[in-house]
Amino acid sequence: MDYDEVTSFLGEWGPFQKAMFLLLSLSTVPNGYAGMAMVFLADTPEHRCQLPYLNASWQQHSLTLNQSLPLEERGAGGQWALSRCQRYRRANGTGTGFSNSTEGCLDGWDFDREQYESTIATEWSLVCGDSWKVPFSLSVFFMGVLSGSFVSGQISDRFGRKVTLFVTMAVQTVFSLVQVFSVSWVMFCFFFYLVGLGQISNYVAAFVLGSELLGKSSRVTFSTLGVCVFYALGYAVLPLCAYFIRSWRVLLAVLSLPGLLYIPLWWLIPESPRWLLAQGRVEEAEAIVRAAARKNGVTAPAVIFKQYEQQGINDHSVDARYTYMDLVRTSKMRNITFLHAAVWFIITISYFGLSLSTPNMNGDPYLNCFLSALVEIVAYVAAWLLLKVVPRRVVITVPMLSGGLVLCLIHFVPQDYSVLSVVLAMAAKFGITASLSVLYIAAAETFPTVVRGMGIGICSMASKTGSTIAPFFPFLGVYDKTLPYIVMGLMTLVAGLLSILLPETRGMPLPQQVSEVQTLNWFCTKCKPAEEKKFPEEDGRL
Structure with missing residues (x-):
């Protein structure tokens, strides 16, 4: 049975849903400035x-x-200055x-x-x-994020969304505070790696938990105006703090301490009933849904998940232990996993490459960073509005292709029109950010519940592999300011073309089992029947 249909008595936007929306969105605020803080922590003055x-x-x-x-001689313009x-x-x-x-x-x-x-x-x-150590420091952080994405995905599907959320939040906060007392660059990088273990893993866990707790109509709002906008608000706070705090140790301490305020959320945020049902823990799932019904002031049925319990007994699906191999076991699941991973890898390079390039842009770095965060907020709001009227795939592909094209055009802007270059970079950031926010929604709606944490974890791993490379793109701007934009633009165009293959998930219920995964949007429709005939095992779990 459809989980959304079974729990429809809760309503779509009651006090319970509003509280989960706000609390889980607030948990992503530190993610907005944790990684981006290196823009100011590691900036190299004259x-x-x-x-x-x-x-x-x-x-x-x-x-x-x-x-x-x-x-x-510095830059492509042939300007001469005193040697550094x-x-x-x-x-x-x-x-x-x-x-x-x-x-x-x-x-x-x-x-x-x-x-x-x-x-x-x-x-x-x-x-x-030793200048290479600056971008390498951020690459070490993203290596930690990559490792955390791999581990947290399996922890999320094995031990629960809530446990993963709070463990990764604790890891990020504690090691950020320890990092303040670094006495060497090696020590700084070591703890930066540990901070990375929890950084995006926390964001993904909050996103998955919210997607499974909230109803169908509020899920898109949560994915854009919720976690994404609050992430951008955290990003916007960064230049404001950095403007008044010019010491990297004090700035890092100020940015780390708010993580302690999230401890009380453990008693306010429940586990995902969807995940509990997938584990066969029907009574616990019912208890959470009944508590939500009381908070919303509605009466729950005498029996809520009896059908799920009976189904679990019949097919023994609750005894199955899913691993990362289930993401590539069948052809449909394999195609979805590889396609998402490829698109996430490419688009994240452009996203972080542009975000980390704000000090290299003309003008005040604090203002450029704040404008970059403001552009993200506008992009998330625009994506939310567009998703109400157009398919998911359109909101992913069109802004991505537009952003890639705009990045390629920066090369042709004369040096005297530096403001125009900044405007084009922000326009590209707008399109890339909007696409990235919808990619999260598409992934959550594509991967089934039994492997959703691992599926989005794989996407996060692919994206963080890209983000590990991204710090070296703005570093190239020291030699030629337009070269990073050209490379990122071409890669973004490739990602936009690949995204056309993504299946459309608008209006579709969240899949529970691997057998419910959709096929790719192949250009040749004749390929679909042949593929299904060749792999009959996709009709059910192996």
Whole structure:
């Protein structure tokens, strides 16, 4: 029987649904700034070699600095500026005269302190030969996210959505606080990896739990105006905090402490009845639904899930233990898994590549970061409105293709029109963000309940593999600011074309078993019967 039909007596938007909507959405706020905080924690200000023998300060007249620092060409425009990583050797090793030969910054670096009091780049001199450590730090974080996505998906389907949600929230909060006391870059990266274990895993667990707790009509609203908008609100808080807090340690502490406020939610958020039913725990599922009915002021039937209990006894599905192999065991399930993974991998590179590029954009980095978050909020609202009238696949494909095309156009914008480049980048961010939010909905509505946590976990793993690569895209902007946009644009176009194959899930009930999974939207409709005939085992679980 249809779970939504059985629990229809609860109503669609009562006090219980409103409370779950708000509480689960609030749990995603820290996710908005946890990963993106590296935009400010690891930003590299202007720097140059220390010149102790000249007692040179950062504001010293450029004529004096020209005697001790060579010029270097920066960017594709051929602009010349004082070298960041080289200095002239002193003549005969002493005195104030200089030879024409150069040397590295043997005495360290002087950093411009006008914008930042400290970042990890200034504290541990992650510049010049060690500049690769800045994007690698964020890649380490996303490696943790990747590992967490793999583990949390199976934990979610084996031990429950609620347990996964709060364990990953605790991991993120505790290790973020410990990370504040890092005494070296290696220690910082180690704890950043542990923070990553819980970061997006928490978001995915909240998303899956909300999708299964809420009714059909409010599920789309939760997936866009709920977790996505609250994630973007957390992202918008980041530049506001960073503007007033210029020390990376204090900023990280301020961003980590709010995680302790989520402890009371353990007693307010229940387990997913859908998951409990899939595990054969009918009495626990009924208890949660009856508690929801009391909160909504409605009377529950004497027996709610008797049909589920009888069905479980007949087919023994409750005794089945599902693993990641069930995501590729049948052809339909395999096609869905690989297609979602490919699209998520590509689109996440563009999403994080644009988000992390805000310091490289022209203008104030705090304002650019805030505008990027504001664009996300508008994109989520637009996606919510569009989903009311158009199919899921349209809202995924069209904005994705448009965003990829806009990114490719940035290359043709003259340097004098830098504001236009920022506008185009934000327009591309709008389309990519809207598509990404609907991808979450499509995944939740495509993967069946018995493997939904693992299915979205695989999607998250694919996306975090992409996000592990993404930090190096803005790093390329140091040499040519348009190159990252061209590469991300072409990749986004490929993802948009692949998304056309996704099955349409609008108006469809959430599948419970693997046998209920849809086929891909093949261009050749004649392929469908042949495929089903070739794999008859797809009609039921192996």
